[in-house]
Amino acid sequence: MQTKLTELLNIKYPVIQAPMFLVSNVAMVTEAMKAGIAGCIPALNYRTLEELRAAIKELKTNKVEGGSFGFNLIVNKSNLKYKGQLEVLCEEGCDFIITSLGSPEETIKQAHAAGIKVFCDVTDLRFAKKVESLGADAAIAVNNEAGGHRGNMSPEELTSLLNKELSIPVISAGGVGCRADIDKMLSYGASGVSVGSPFIASEEAGVTEEYKQACVDYGAKDIVMTERISGTPCTVINTPYVQKIGTKATWIENLLNKNRKLKKWVKMIRFSIGMKATEKAAKKATYKTVWVAGPSIEHTKDILPVKDIVAKLVN
Secondary structure (H helix, E strand, O other), X not given: OOOHHHHHHOEOOOEEEOOOOOOOOHHHHHHHHHOOOEEEEXXXXXXXXXXXXXXXXXXXXXXXXXXXXXXXXEOOOOOOOHHHHHHHHHHHOOOEEEEEOOOOHHHHHHHHHOOOEEEEEEOOHHHHHHHHHHOOOEXXXXXXXXXXXXXXXXXXXXXXXXXXXXXXXXXXXXXXXXXXXXXXXXXXXXXXEEEOXXXXXXXXXXXXXXXXXXXXXXXXXXXXXXXXXXXXXXXXXXXXXXXXXXXXXXXXXXXXXXXHHHHHHHHHHHHHHHHHHHHHHHHOOOOOOOOEOOHHHHHOOOOEXXXXXXXXXXX
């Protein structure tokens, strides 16, 4: 399974364990590297820059041949920690950074100066062309089967389009839960895949057993879109609580979103409130539970170690 992605990151298999808010951690990424894939953690999983720095140092110690590690940065104004996080990543070093929800220009500039590769989340050709022009090392094609914040195009449509129009590698994100899915994405022209939801139900994941078990008990048909978490449509498991509160933004949010001056502030407030709600759900099971996941949990039948999940994906 040698591709441009395996060459870029010096990994055995063309798979990135996707960064998941409050789910991904050092233990998961360490096991991912041992299994021959890349692992990624959202920088926002760490409350302080000191905690982020410590995680990087631990991963550097744990790194093995055939594995790779990186961090995800939210690069828009809603993330007030962005500049400090980028500085720490460049100071300490990692193999790659994945950018989301904003312009990656400054990240690419600083990361490349520090010898770090930058992959950028994209959902359409226009933005993919933009990140390519800025010097991105690869485009992560976030399709309409991804968990969390997803795109609008199917895996085949988006991956095939970007592969045709871009000169940089395309990594398909969304809709991968088994080896057949990986082969399908590679057949569309992807150089690799980013896989998130199947790893939620891993022994190493830092979430409640209830969250993990939900990924076993529910399937693709139980995934719905909600506007109630971050201000950007996001996929969640359709639990009784989600059904109760609904999935649409409130009337006041819709009204304020129409005001150009207030829109960004509404998004920042919604992002903050949503992240806190997601954190409560991930760390403590209550009747107010919102669990983020994608349709690829259809393939999740048991709570397993990361190494076994990777084996299922690549064999």
